[in-house]
Amino acid sequence: MSTFEVDSKGAKFDISLSLDAIDLETDAFVIELQPDNKPALAIEAHNIANILYTSGSTGIPKGVMLEQRGIARLTKSADYVRFDRDQKFLFMAPLAFGASTLEIWPALLNGAQLVICPVFQPSLDELHTILRDYNVSTIWLTAGLFHQMADRYLQDLPALKQIMAGGDILSLPSTLSLFN
Secondary structure, X not given: OOHXXXXXXXXXXXXXXXXXOOOOOOOHHHHHOOOOOOOOOOOOOOOEEEEEEOOOOOOOOOEEEEXXXXXXXXXXXXXXOOOOOOOEEEEOOOOOOOHHHHHHHHHHHHOXXXXXXXXXXXXXXXXXXXXXXXXXXXXEEEHHHHHHHHOOOOOOXXXXXXXXXXXOOOOHHHHHHOOO
């Protein structure tokens, strides 16, 4: 959490949590003993699911609270992209960036796989290798990264079926290169 984020929340002291780590291999037996049914939760549509920080057109980022209903509307029954259990989404955006909403929640809410990018700020070659080796089917790219990847790196990825891109205008030649 950045200093700005803590300051904007008005925190008067250091906030830290003490959490137990779960080792999926060591704790497999205990995990198997857990019931298969969903736990009863008192979650309402208006409850906050996530907080993002805008890029701040004024130079001062602002916290934006996303409600459960907004994320559900964005990711459930969407008609602009397939969000289903057959997809593998790559998660590489910072959590405070809006794109993370399109990387994390569609996978988790629709039973798909979420591939956590194993490299912080991968090079174009590294990103291509990650997409290929993990058989990623769905990615979100900024327009700038899309332009860099489209002509050279997105051609030989048979598992890649869906590319979401935005944040700026996409060039027609880069977009058309995907269809040749």
